[in-house]
Amino acid sequence: MTDANNVIVSQLAELVANLDRSGTEAAAGLCELAENGVRHVAGSQYAGITLAEGSGAVASVAATHRYAMVLDAIQDRCGEGPCLAAAWRQ
Secondary structure: OOHHHHHHHHHHHHHHHHHHHHOOOHHHHHHHHHHHHHHHOOOOOOOEEEEEOOOOOEEEEEEOOHHHHHHHHHHHHHOOOHHHHHHHHO
């Protein structure tokens, strides 16, 4: 991982920790995380958070725009794509 990526990951981890400490409702916190991701990742326009469950199901739980949700739905229907790959590798 590059230094720039390490900085981004660190910033996002700090945001998650701050959400937890402030008692922010989970859905609002996930939306805030996605919005901050767009601000901190160069070249990104939209972001979404995909939840992978042990049963093999995936769900889009937050997004900055409907495009992220549509792309998640397409990947889910096809059973492949970058978001699914990332969800299952992590």
